[in-house]
Amino acid sequence: MVLAAKVLVKEIRMEKQSAPVEIALRDVSVSYPVASSGRKTVLSKLNLDIFAGEFVAVLGETGCGKSTLLRLVLGQEFPTSGSIVVDGKQVTRIDSRCGYVPQKYSLFPDRTMMQNVMYGPENAFCGWLGRLLPSFWKFRRNLRLEAEAQLLRMGLHAADFNKYPHQLSGGMQQRVAIAQALMMKPPVLLMDEAFSALDPSTRASLQQQLREIWQETRPTVLFVTHNTSEALLLGTRLVVLGAHRDNCQEGNVILDMPLPQSSDPIAIRKQSSEFQDLREFVKAQAYGSSSRQDELQPLHEALLRGDSL
Ligand SMILES: Nc1ncnc2c1ncn2[C@@H]1O[C@H](COP(=O)(O)OP(=O)(O)O)[C@@H](O)[C@H]1O
Ligand SMILES: [Mg+2]
Incomplete structure (x- = not known):
């Protein structure tokens, strides 16, 4: 030892x-x-x-x-x-x-668990006009699969993917926040008493x-x-x-x-x-x-x- x-x-x-x-x-x-x-x-x-x-x-x-x-x-x-x-x-x-997970829950209250996790990469991929491109929908399909895998890995269940933050426990919200930060594949991860x-x-x-x-x-x-x-x-x-x-x-x-x-x-x-x-x-x-x-x-x-x- x-x-x-x-x-x-x-x-x-x-x-x-x-x-x-x-x-x-x-x-x-x-x-x-x-x-x-x-x-x-x-x-x-x-x-x-x-x-x-x-x-x-x-x-x-x-x-x-x-x-x-x-x-x-x-x-x-x-x-x-x-x-x-x-x-x-x-x-x-x-x-x-930098991916950042603050101490307090930081999800968008008006977006579902899945939408919260997909938001960062979607925005990074393109603006609103870019969403009209056919490649956006292919990207989005793949992103959704990735988001599902990330959420499952965090111990969350598919039945909750479409729930809003107020419908989730504190522990679930924090798992979503971590998945959200990881989705951007940041080279640096900052976690504050997460x-x-x-x-x-x-x-x-x-x-x-x-x-x-x-x-x-x-x-x-x-x-x-x-x-x-x-x-x-x-x-x-x-x-x-x-x-x-x-x-x-x-x-x-x-x-x-x-x-x-x-x-x-x-x-x-x-x-x-x-x-x-x-x-x-x-x-x-x-x-x-x-x-x-x-x-x-x-x-x-x-x-x-x-x-x-
Ligand atoms: N915007 C601010 N204005 C004035 N004081 C601040 C501000 N942000 C932090 N502080 C002070 O800076 C100190 C360090 O805060 P913080 O970094 O939150 O400490 P820790 O995370 O180690 O508990 C604290 O005394 C806090 O009150
Ligand atoms: Mg602190």
Whole structure:
């Protein structure tokens, strides 16, 4: 087990070195004016390189800027200073390079499940005039088959395909939102606490699905979560952000390390004592001290060296 983890962590490192940088954040700062006086700094000179095909899990206390980070990469918000480059191009607007699954359900309320999932690719294919072309109908037929497969894969049923969002449970809406994001086959997938409102069994099944989809198509994933276990089980790399404090150094990254990989199912990995130790260590770093912090320090050093669990 220890040896396997050792080899796999090294593999991640080698992959990191050979894969191109997909998302590059350079000296990114974000601040907002505050009512009383001055500005509130959320991110301060954040530097981060994310390599193509990585699955980066992002943890951090509430308010430290995780959602802001995703909105910046998406192009929904812009930094006060610094630059963000995705796939070699400066981010200046929202485009189809990034698929985004926000925390709150985000479906079009007046479109059915199927229409929601087909909307993005249909629009990308052509405008209204293009719909008059015979090729559009062939494209649409194929798209529908693809959408059906994507929805079934997310554990949804054909009987619900024509239902509207208000007729679906929260878990179903979130499955549709993920299918919707995946339909565009984005090279970058941004997920903001996408599983946090789900019941534990739906959450576990979507975790497994997401992991399998990532293994098959290898998008670059930035996955924000509050759940330490989820971050450690899904990610190939963990980034823990800390809230900016006036008296602290620049950059919000308090932990950035590769995560050990295993071919064991998620449910089995969760049980191992190595996993429990890793979880406790990360929680201590992200959310405060632990009585076992000193004891767990060698584990941290080993993980950073990539030589053992
Ligand atoms: N548009 C905004 N105007 C003012 N403050 C904002 C705005 N958006 C976010 N913030 C503040 O930035 C901080 C970080 O927010 P956010 O990125 O949502 O944190 P997280 O997702 O880590 O909980 C919070 O303190 C939040 O109140
Ligand atoms: Mg958030």
